[in-house]
Amino acid sequence: MTATANVTMPAGATPPASPRAARAEKRRPGRFGDRVLPYLLLLPGVAAILVLLAWPLVQVIGISFRKLDVAQLVTGKTVWIGFDNYTSALGDPEFWAITVRTLVFTASIVAATILGGLLLAVLMRHLGPVVRVILQVTLVLAWATPVIATTTVFQWIFDEQYGILNKTLDRLGFSGFIGFSWFSSGASTLTVIGLLIVWQAVPFVTFSLYAGLIGVPQEQYEAAAMDGAGPWQTFRAVTWPAIAPITTMVTFLSVLWDFNAFPQIWAIREGGPDGESTTLAVVLYLKGIAGNHFGAAGAIATLMLILLALITGRYIQLLVRTPEGGLK
Structure with missing residues (x-):
């Protein structure tokens, strides 16, 4: 006979x-x-x-190992030449000079974009409602203007004879800027192009960082003020931890966009004067579309992809560090 034990359970409890x-x-x-x-x-x-x-991408890499000019396109012949396109590009001193110029140009405008966007985002947080809306509408208009239209406006502003910038500087007492050409050298031309790209990129960065700033509870700022923290200490202890992930993301995107910037550079001076404002994106266009040397252009495109992967590798590592894809 099997004994049955009566177990008393509390009301509402689930039996194991x-x-x-x-x-x-x-x-x-x-x-x-x-x-x-x-x-x-x-x-x-x-x-x-x-x-x-x-x-x-696979097609471009395959083309980079071929001789693909107009003759091959017309006849349909496939001519494999191995690494000759890469050897030709890497053995050209001008290619390395343009690569260094592209890296310096990209780093400069990315830094200026992030700094300008951060300053405007912090400024918007402390402005009154009316002024903040005016600033936001201005940023949206600058962001929404087509690239070629903005480029044309900048060409008018920096024109040596009729540009408003030279006339304004002359009125302010800088008579040396009468008839000054902002496009006489590669450095000054890239400076103007950099200002143009920053002008168009700052609104996106500003709104992204501002979205992170408004998510910081006001109590944290009040607690920092009660602890005697100054503005810089408050920014480091409260503001920066909240916007650091967003800053990493917009920096990553800015590197991708600015490294491949082409319309502004080509519309301003087509890489001039004397090729001094030419970047890798312009070289890619000159080799491929303009020169019909698609195999050489494929090699340059692949090298650009490798270089861009090396530059952004750290950001990609940050993106995939946590299982949720969050940044640290």
Whole structure:
């Protein structure tokens, strides 16, 4: 005879599952559809990425190992030349000079963009509602203006004879700027182009950082003030930790955009004067579209991709550091 024990349980309590039931629950696998459904949902996006990004990338890398000029395009012949396109590019001293110029140019305008966006974001947080709205509308208008239209306006501003900048500087007492040409050298031309790119990029950075700033509770600033922290200490202890991830993200995006900047450089002086404002993006256009040397252009594009991956490798590492994709 088996004895049955009467166990008194509190009202509302759930009786514990038997060990056999618990083991069966652990052994029971999930349904096949539940396991496959997430991958099915991701499949359209993955397919689009492969078709729109991966396959063209593979094509460009393949072209970089071929001689592909007008003659090969007309006849349809495939001429494999190995690493000759890479050897020609890497053995050209002008290519290295343009690469250094591109890196310096990119670093300068990215730093100016992030600094300007950060200052404007902090300023917007301390402005009154009316002035803040006016500033935000101004930034949106600057951001929404087409690239070629903004480039044309900058050409008018810096024109040596009719530009408003030279006339304004003359009125302020700087008579040496009468008839001064801002496009007479590569350094001054790149400076104007850099200001143009920063002008168009600052609004995006400003709004991104401002979104992070308004998420900081006011109590944290009040606590920092009660502890005797000054403005700089408050920024380091309260503001910066809140916007550091966003700053990393917009820096990453700015590097991608500015490294490949082409319309502004080409519209201003087509890489002049005497090629002194030429960057890698301009070289890629001159070799490929203008020169019809698509194999050489494919090699330069691949080298640009490798260089860009090396530059942004740290940011990619930060993006994937945590399982959730968050930044540290």
